[in-house]
Amino acid sequence: MKNTTGQILSMAYEKLRAKKINSALLDAELLLSFVLKKPRAHILAHLEIKPTEKQIEKFNALIKQRVKNMPVAYLTKEKYFYGRKFFVDERVLVPRPETEIIIDELKANNYDL
Structure with a gap:
């Protein structure tokens, strides 16, 4: 039986939360969005969708890397x-x-970027 996106997200969230990753839910959503090539909002609006086995395997591989504290940006490139x-x-x-805030401050103070 295939898992739904809702079930997959829930399992991934629990794995990440168990490793004390503060952004566990967001990270799981971002990685699933990356694998499914769909916006997060679409995934959250359709938690009943059943990804393919290949998509589930790819997602699980990314979660395993995230559990090892690999940044999401490195995983999605x-x-x-x-x-x-x-x-x-x-x-x-x-x-x-925070760096975006610094740029805004520099621009507000007329620093030439």
Whole structure:
């Protein structure tokens, strides 16, 4: 029997939460969105969808890596920063939201970026 997206998300959330990952639910949603190639909102609105076995295997492999504290951005190879999508991997630091605030402050104070 195939699992629904709701069941898969719930199991992944529990695995991540057990490892004290603060963003467990968000991370599970982002990774499932990545695997299914659907927006998070679509997935959350359709928790009854049954992914293929291949999709479930890929998702479970990503969750195993996330449990080992691999950042979601490294797993998906992308990170949005200041409204733009960037390619990221282990060779770069993952852009943080706080850096966007610094850029806004610099722009507000007329620093030339």
